[in-house]
Amino acid sequence: MFDLADMSWQAKCREEDLKQRALENERRAIDDVRRLVDEKAQQLKSLAHQSALIAGFCMITLVEINIPNSVSPALLISFSCCSSLVVCLMLISMLNATFILVAILRYDTVKREVPFSRFWTTRCEDDWRFALRAFALGVPLFMVVLAQIGWVSFWRKMDGPEW
Secondary structure: HHHHHHHHHHHHHHHHHHHHHHHHHHHHHHHHHHHEEEEEHHHHHHHHHHHHHHHHHHHHHHHHHHOOOOOOHHHHHHHHHHHHHHHHHHHHHHHHEEEEEHHHOOOHHHHOOOHHHHHHHHHHHHHHHHHHHHHHHHHHHHHHHHHHHHHHHHHOOOOOOOO
């Protein structure tokens, strides 16, 4: 008699244990997906903030720089084109990163109708690569703009004792 009651108690405990383990596994899966979403969100935020910072700095230098009258027109055209291109590339990078950020923050980590890795690959990966490529092209060009700022700011004609 005690054996039968003992076996039924063990079976009941085993069922409860399996239910608890399934619940813990689901919680772990939700936490894993949230970590993935947070990781991608941090990457996107960093890219968007850096792009906005560089674009803002480049726009301000384009507007606020004191250009001497004696500057070569070719140098001036080169400086303005490079500065404009940096601003455009950085804005493209920032906007794409921000739009992707909105998309992944709306991802439902509890229901997970589509796994996050497939969601990222199908909906976000191409835009992420495009934003990163625009940023990667804009940074060296920004360095060129910094060099051109010095060149334009300290431009002097080579005639006379000024040199």
